[in-house]
Amino acid sequence: MTLVTKLGLIPVGLVLALKLGVGPGGTFIALDGAAQPLKNAFNADAGKVRLLMYVSPTCGECLRGAKQSQKDVLGTIDDANLRIYIVWAPKNGGRQQDVGRVTQIVTDPRAAQYWDGHRVLTDAYDRMLALSGPCAGIFMLYGPQARWNGTAPPRADYLEDAHAHEFNRPYPQYDAHRLADKAREMLNTRSK
Amino acid sequence: MTKRLLQASSLLGGAAAAVTSAAASICCIGPLAIALLGVNGAILAAAFKPYRVYLLSGSLILLAGAFWSAYRPAPVRNGAACPVPTGRWTRLVLWVALGLWIGAVVIQYLANRLWLKGGVIL
Numbered sequence: 001m002t003l004v005t006k007l008g009l010i011p012v013g014l015v016l017a018l019k020l021g022v023g024p025g026g027t028f029i030a031l032d033g034a035a036q037p038l039k040n041a042f043n044a045d046a047g048k049v050r051l052l053m054y055v056s057p058t059c060g061e062c063l064r065g066a067k068q069s070q071k072d073v074l075g076t077i078d079d080a081n082l083r084i085y086i087v088w089a090p091k092n093g094g095r096q097q098d099v100g101r102v103t104q105i106v107t108d109p110r111a112a113q114y115w116d117g118h119r120v121l122t123d124a125y126d127r128m129l130a131l132s133g134p135c136a137g138i139f140m141l142y143g144p145q146a147r148w149n150g151t152a153p154p155r156a157d158y159l160e161d162a163h164a165h166e167f168n169r170p171y172p173q174y175d176a177h178r179l180a181d182k183a184r185e186m187l188n189t190r191s192k
Numbered sequence: 193m194t195k196r197l198l199q200a201s202s203l204l205g206g207a208a209a210a211v212t213s214a215a216a217s218i219c220c221i222g223p224l225a226i227a228l229l230g231v232n233g234a235i236l237a238a239a240f241k242p243y244r245v246y247l248l249s250g251s252l253i254l255l256a257g258a259f260w261s262a263y264r265p266a267p268v269r270n271g272a273a274c275p276v277p278t279g280r281w282t283r284l285v286l287w288v289a290l291g292l293w294i295g296a297v298v299i300q301y302l303a304n305r306l307w308l309k310g311g312v313i314l
Contacts, residue, residue: 058223060238067235093223101231166241 028088028103028113030096034151035120038085041112042148045083049186050142051179052156053084053106054125056091057098059135065162065174066105069139072176074108079187084111089122092134124152129159132169137162139174141183144190158182244300251293258286 029037042050053069055062066086074084086106088099096115103113116122125131125138140156148154160179161171172178226234240247262283 058226060225060234061241063231064235064238095223098223098226102226105231 028099028115030115030117031087031120033118033120035114035116035118035153038087038112038114038121039148039153041083041085042142042146042153046147047144047190048081048083049144049183049190050083050085050146051183052140052142052153053086054089054121054136054138054140055086055162056094056134056136057088057102058094059092059137061162061166062135062137063102063105065137065139065176066102068174068176069179070106070108073180073183074106074111076180077183077187080110081187081190082110082183084108086111086113087121088113088115089136090117090119091122091136120151121153128152128155129169129171131167133163133167135163135167137174138171139179141179141186143186157186248293248296248300255286255290255293258289262286 031038051069051073053066055066057063074082084106086103088094088102090096096117099113099115106113122136125136129138131138139160139162141158142154143157146154146157159171160174161169162174163169164171164173225237229237
C-alpha cells in the first residue's frame with residue numbers, strides 16, 4: 001500500500017466514524033411542530049418546580065452540563081416535586097441520530113427527553129434570550145406557577161448558561177451546585 | 193541506541209503535538225467529535241476547553257523542539273561511518289502533526305468567526 005493510499009484512508013475513516021458513531025438509542029420523544037408533548041407535560045406538572053435543559057447533542061459543554069446536573073442537581077435533590085425536561089436542540093450540527101446515545105447522560109426517572117427537530121423551542125429560546133453562538137447550553141428553572149399558554153415557551157424564572165463566558169452572553173455562567181441551591185430554594189418556597 | 197533515542201524524542205514530540213492540538217479543537221467540531229470521542233470523551237474534551245490557548249502554545253513548543261531534533265545536522269557518532277539521520281517516518285509524523293496543529297488553529301479561527309455570527313459549524 002502506497003503512502004498516498006494510506007493517507008487517503010484517513011478521511012474515509014473519519015466518514016465511517018461519523019456513520020458508525022451513532023450510538024444505541026435511549027428513550028426520547030421527537031417533538032412535533034407545536035412541541036405539544038412537552039407543552040402538555042409542562043402544564044400537567046404545574047404546581048411543581050421544573051428544570052428545563054436546553055442543550056445540543058453535539059456540544060461538549062452542553063453534555064458536560066447535563067452530566068453535572070445529573071450528579072449535582074438531580075442526584076442531590078430527591079424530591080418528586082422536581083420535574084426535568086431535557087430538550088435536545090438541532091444546534092451545532094446536531095441531528096436526530098445523535099440524540100440516542102446522549103440521552104443516557106441523564107438517567108433520573110423524573111426526567112423526560114425530547115428532540116426539537118422542528119426548532120419550536122430552539123427558535124423561541126434563541127429569540128427570547130438573544131443567544132449568540134452555535135450552541136444552546138441553557139439550564140432553566142420554572143417555578144410552580146409557570147404555565148405554557150402561547151406557542152412559545154414561557155420565560156424561565158431563573159437560568160444559567162454553560163456558554164456565558166465563551167460567547168459573552170449576559171447570563172450567569174452555569175454552576176451545577178448553584179443551580180441545585182436555587183432549585184432547593186424554589187422547592188422550599190413551594191412547600192411553604 | 194542514540195539513533196533510536198533521537199527518533200523516539202522526535203516522535204514523542206510530534207505525537208504529543210498532534211494529540212494536544214487535536215484535543216484543543218476537537219470539542220468544536222460537533223458530530224465528528226462525538227463520533228470519534230464518544231459521549232464521555234466529548235465531555236472530557238469540553239473540560240479542556242478553557243486551556244485551549246495553553247495547549248496550542250505548548251504543542252507548538254513541542255513541535256518546534258521535535259523539528260529541531262529531527263532536522264538538525266546529526267553529529268557523527270563514535271564508530272559510525274556517517275551521521276545518523278532521523279528516520280523518514282519520524283519526519284512524516286512531524287509534518288502530519290504540524291498539519292494537525294495548523295488545522296486546529298484554523299478550525300478555531302473559523303469557528304469563532306462563524307459561531308459568533310450565529311452560523312453553522314462543520
